[in-house]
Amino acid sequence: MPLYSRLPMKALACIAFAVSSGAHADTNADIETGRALFMQKGCYECHGVLGQGSASTGPALAPHPVPLSAMQAYVHDPKGEMPVYSKRILSDDEIARIHAYLASLPPNPPAESLALLNDGAAPTAQASAPPGHGSSIYAANCAACHGASGEGGVGPALRGIASRYGTSDIEGRIREPSGIMPRLYPHVLNDEEVRDVARYVAQLR
Numbered sequence: 553m554p555l556y557s558r559l560p561m562k563a564l565a566c567i568a569f570a571v572s573s574g575a576h577a578d579t580n581a582d583i584e585t586g587r588a589l590f591m592q593k594g595c596y597e598c599h600g601v602l603g604q605g606s607a608s609t610g611p612a613l614a615p616h617p618v619p620l621s622a623m624q625a626y627v628h629d630p631k632g633e634m635p636v637y638s639k640r641i642l643s644d645d646e647i648a649r650i651h652a653y654l655a656s657l658p659p660n661p662p663a664e665s666l667a668l669l670n671d672g673a674a675p676t677a678q679a680s681a682p683p684g685h686g687s688s689i690y691a692a693n694c695a696a697c698h699g700a701s702g703e704g705g706v707g708p709a710l711r712g713i714a715s716r717y718g719t720s721d722i723e724g725r726i727r728e729p730s731g732i733m734p735r736l737y738p739h740v741l742n743d744e745e746v747r748d749v750a751r752y753v754a755q756l757r
Contacts, residue, residue, distance in 0.1 A: 600612070
């Protein structure tokens with residue numbers, strides 16, 4: 553008779569809860585590790601910080617990545633211009649964690665919900681910085697590395713950065729990034745968007 557069949561129901565319930573709780577914790581850890589690997593291994597340089605891809609550098613990988621086995625096989629033996637990542641450079645386990653990160657990313661909001669895309673006219677000076685514009689740019693392009701509220705992650709914390717840098721300095725760092733920070737200007741963010749997100753970052757506390 554199996555051991556578990558002789559355990560009382562209360563003990564079985566505790567075991568089941570412990571297993572499910574551990575699996576959830578591991579999943580969250582995998583996502584965080586996968587996000588860090590995605591940046592450290594340079595995946596973001598071609599596929600975007602949020603796996604959104606680019607017509608000129610690489611296809612979108614998120615929010616619905618290909619099956620894990622297919623991703624592992626392709627990364628180790630890619631086609632086209634993608635460099636080869638041997639298992640010594642990127643193991644199957646590490647790819648699985650990157651896959652978990654990409655699968656965790658939410659889909660983009662529908663285009664009709666974005667105010668900037670619903671008005672065919674160029675934005676006027678008065679409407680150049682609608683309420684929440686900087687925060688929406690931050691959420692789409694910066695939060696994956698610096699945290700949803702600027703608390704830090706793969707990239708440094710940004711809360712209170714205005715005590716050390718002025719808004720123009722923050723703009724300069726966005727335009728001319730250092731380290732592993734991706735270059736978003738001018739191909740992803742234009743001048744107006746850089747100004748708006750810099751103002752938003754400056755007020756993070």
